[in-house]
Amino acid sequence: MLLSARGITKSFTGVKALDGVDFDVRPGEVHVLLGENGAGKSTLVKILAGVHAPDRGTVHRAPGTRLAVIHQELALVPRLSVAENLFLGRPPRRWGFVDKARMRHDARRLLDRVGLAVDPDTPVGDLGIAGQQMVEIARALDLDAQVLVLDEPTAVLTDTETDRLLGIVAGLREQGVGLVFITHHLDEIRRVADRITVLRDGRSVGTLPRGATVERMIELMVGRTIAEQYPRRRERPGEVLLSVEGLTRAGAFHDVSFQVRAGEVVGIAGLVGAGRTEVVRAAFGVDRYDSGRVEVAGRPLPGHDVGAALRAGLGLVPEDRKGQGLVLTSTVGDNLGLVTLRTTARSGLVDRVGQRRRAREMAAALRVRTAGLDRPVGELSGGNQQKVVIGKWLMADPKVLVLDEPTRGVDVGAKVEIYELVNRMTAAGRAVLLVSSDLPEVIGMSDRIVVMAHGRVAGELPAGTTQDKVMALAVQEFQA
Template sequence: MEGVRKVFPGVVALDGVDFDLRGGEVHVLLGENGAGKSTLIKMLSGANRPDGGRILVDGGEVRIHGAQDAEKLGIATIYQEFNLVPALSVAENIFLGRQPRRFGLVNRKQMNADAAALLARVGIDVDPRTPVSELGIARLQMVEIAKALSLEARVLIMDEPTAVLTSEEVDKLFRIVRQLREDGVGIVFITHHLEEIAALGDRVTVLRDGRSVAQVPASTTEDELVRLMVGRSIEQQYPRERAEAGAPLLRVEGLTRGGVFRDVTFEVRAGEVVGLAGLVGAGRTEVVRAVFGADPYDSGTIEVLGKRLRRHDVNAAMDAGIGLVPEDRKGQGLVLDATIQENLGLVTLGRATRAGFVDRAGQRKEADRISGQLKVRMAGLHQHVRTLSGGNQQKIVIGKWLLADTKVLILDEPTRGIDVGAKVEIYQLVNQLTASGHAVLMISSDLPEVLGMSDRVLVMSQGRIAGELPAHEATQDSVMALAVGTAPAEGGNATATKDVEGSRGH
């Protein structure tokens, strides 16, 4: 690609980017969210067309106007959101639209056999007749790869394939990617995990604000890569300023929901950041959703400032001053096709209403103030949230709660899929909140983050609070020991897995 340029309304997403890929190499595309990585690969897959510049394949200029064009050129893309049909079987998904046919009918036998061979190649043991809806995320990804293999792709683009995988699954993925590289496939690999670059990559192109700022070998040091990415060196990754803990704001006692969590008791004090650590599936998200009133619970109590909250009532929790930034930003946090102003005003909509009428001028003023405070990178308050980068989207979700003057803000995986620069901005926000006497309850699977930002760490394991560690005692080992402690039989494996995954954070 030479001098590729793409303009979205109000934003230059890419400006004169050069990028080249050789057969048999892994070329890592690195950059903060909003730097233009997704835009770049969308032009290769035909989802976007460049406004300027050329795309060359084997020395000849090509125009990629749609997914079919990309397919013909042997370019396959695996997005973060998978393109699979849940109700259809694995084999049908692999050969969707290209099912082997006999007498005009789908030849299921041959299709299943071909699929089985491909699945064996990517190393997963799945019956090709299994519906895709029954597979976990890691296996879905392997199905996507099998689909790319079935297309005999010469170029494979992978957008943050490791974001959702455990370290064991990552190892498996790396083996497959290395195998593909040996077969001569050129691979574009996007990741936020810097240590994966040295482990897998050959070359790295760093994008910043829509320009390619450097092309370096994968052996470049992580510090150097971060400097290139954000254009400055980040001195402190976790800039936690610990404040004196005040009176208890939120008290949860004996919270239980059958089969999900049991006897969960904890409190959060003013000025505190409480980390909620644990393995995926330990019940952390379920507990905070129950605290927020989004889901019901069977027994126990939730009190804010000594006042008991009604069960399963989001509005009661909100009125008491609890806010939730959900795990699934796009699915639960944002109205993607509404404007920034609209999204920021969602929580305060009721408060800005007099006699049924919304004070829209007031809402605009507030949105303007908070978006400035959060340094949201946008074309204007009327930009649709869908077109923002992940980090800026997350700022909008947090912003709508800041406008409501939330006392206890619950953050569920607040920095997942967010670049280094935006992460630090979110941490600073957490500091501001606690400094002004509010409290934060933070779920995170990124162990260094939990340890770096929390004043106390609660560890959940199999639906229970397995233990509580003050910041100075909490280490990766002590947290993991608690996280897997109650089930030593199957825990050993998980410890190893999670340990590595935690440190993969940075």
């Protein structure tokens, strides 16, 4: 045994995160840790890594065993370059000075290992979130640890990158490395797991062998079965609520046009770098565009003006929830009310009581796991923070809600609850623009799918299309 934890118990203010958990890692195995959002997975990882001390229980490591951890929250410094991040705190030196040439060279070698084609001098903050994740992975690989813990490494990756990562994982297992792998993508678990330990409410409820079915995993994890994973209820489309016409920004996207009608869920699919996030951010006014036109409910929307977008009834759940979606030091309740505060003012006064009631209802609908609405949102587990970002925008009840990768890091049960709230919005005559790299999700929940490739619209597909058809458009090449 490389690592073994016995009877781990840990409480935070108001919550028992772990309660008597046993867990161990053998050489040459992938031990998956599975559980709903807030079940205690990341807390266990932090205890194994020595970030937190347990209240009770012990962690024993075989002598000489090095442990590398890729935590759920990215730990990069955005302003520093890729190379500087890779060797943060341990740069190669020559005559006492940082050897920049060698650092760049070593960085290239590491980036090759994870298949990330970027210039090592690029500021890490300029990479997309998937690129940042790959940098984290490269950094951990360089530590040559005997135990590697990956806490939701694939949440922000696309299928291609995930395949590459799973290949790396298989290679490390061959070499005798013990791996702990956390993911909410149950199909990945079937591909890599040697055994699966399931946590529920801080307790270990069982360990499944390799080859366990998805149904069995869900049952053990949520204590019930899920009848329908994508419960989309279609509405008859009404007036055009969002119209994007010929939107162009040099080097990012070109001549992008689409419409979203009341009652519709329109999906935007495409590979990473296809320009999906760039287009929706520009349409929402976060970033500028060079030419084109955006209209909300028939009225032109000025460019690069988030305030105007909000007033016109647009909402945006961004892909980078940590950076753009939440005030981590504020409470759960205040975060849920962030957008609504200005609209719920009654006779000039902010309606705090109504606000609190609505926040409580939303937290319950999404089953946000928190010790209370007054707790700082930064204390919540990753998936529960994601639910708060979505809840905040659902509470604001915009005419058109743009969801950019809404269910990243969200457990299977909570996904269904988010989809039900999407249904509720469209039933009320609102519209949803769903950007997602999760193909089953975008196919299962969209009424139509706009596929982007290389910054352009490659085509549109109807509901119920196949993954192959989406991919065929997504890899399309254009004449310059």
